[in-house]
Amino acid sequence: MRVGVVILPERRWRHSGELWRRAEDLGFDSAWMYDHLWWRSLGAGEWFATVPVLTAAACATSRIRIGTLVTSPNFRHPVVTASEAMTVDDISGGRFTLGIGAGSPGAGDSGVVDDTVLTPGERADRFAEFVELTDRLLRDPVTSYEGRFYRTSEARVIASCVQRPRVPFALAATGPRGLALVARYGQGWVTLGPPAFPEGVTPASCLAAVRDQTDRLRAACEAVDRDADEIDRIFVVTPAAGDPLASPESFEEMAVDYAKAGITHLVIHWPRAEGVYAGDPAMLERVAGEVLPRVRALGPEEEKRTRAPPAPGFRPPGPRLFGARCTRAGQHCRATTRGAYRLPQDRGHRPFDVDDCGVP
Secondary structure (H helix, E strand, O other), X not given: OEEEEEOOOOOOHHXXXXXXXXXXXXXXXXXXXXXXXXXXXXXXXXXXXHHHHXXXXXXXXXXXXXXEOOEOOOOOOHHHHXXXXXXXXXXXXXXXXXXXXXXXXXXXXXXXXXXXXXXXXXXXXXXXXXXXXXHHHHHOOEEEEEOOOOEEEEEEOOOOOOOOOOOOEEEEOOOHHHHHHHHHHOOEEEEOOOOOOOOOOOHHHHHHHHHHHHHHHHHHHHHOOOOHHHOEEEEEOOHXXXXXXXXXXXXXXXXHHHHHOOOOEEEEEOOEOOOOOEOOHHHHHHHHHHOHHHHHOOOHHHHHOOOOOOOOOOOOOOOOOOOOEEEEOOEEEEEEOOOOOOXXXXXXXXXXXHXXXXXX
């Protein structure tokens, strides 16, 4: 299991830059930030822009994976998003993951650019268009597209991503249409637990919701003949799941529970001084020093213990994201490239150029 941290962009870089560097020094696998103009109860305070902060974080670190949790179609267009994602991927040396969501209507900034109120079905339609167009923009040098929510005429993203065939997507989804998008386009899947956080949710019910969601993700992958184990399954911890920083023991217990539920990547928030996600940074340091090595050893075996035996004809897990073996014409290449992976729509096509791994 990988472990990451969310660093909210609420402090000037001379202060927040230290947090990004410290996250890498402590050994965390990933560091993320929200993609909002401001966020909920923190709207009255300072809040800095996503792409400049991620660019600074890419320059301040050398190993840790960075990304958005998650980019919002509420105020972004796929053309600009794709160009910025390709650029951050280049600056970071191939360490960037583009998280994308449907756009929360309750985050506080949802109506700043366009105050049209969308139904859940319309938000799902927009999400699908955003993901499809962003995928095409990052894979093709010139793209024209005509949809209900987005259009573009000969948009050019000429420079290719460091990661091939493009920057990996981590898609936030819990419903059937969103999970189908994950199965088709995602290298990662993001969940916070119950989609609407109903009143009375408990850590046990949050865990049960995530277990159900991972089962439905597997079903969505099976429907398109995709191995779900190729997808990084990311759980972002909120208060509904409990307090992972109450003690090192509570963090490890949560990690074990969610590994059994099928999660491969646990993301917690860097402790704030007060209010939402308040906590003691010293406890984060203890978790990193005392628990991270054991949590990293968690994996598919924990999930298998809680699942039925595989059906006849079950295929073993395919290449994993981030450093998987590249695939050419359905066969494993002799070399390894950073971030190489295949998408369902790549079937029947060569997903990599000769120069990607040096093996013809």
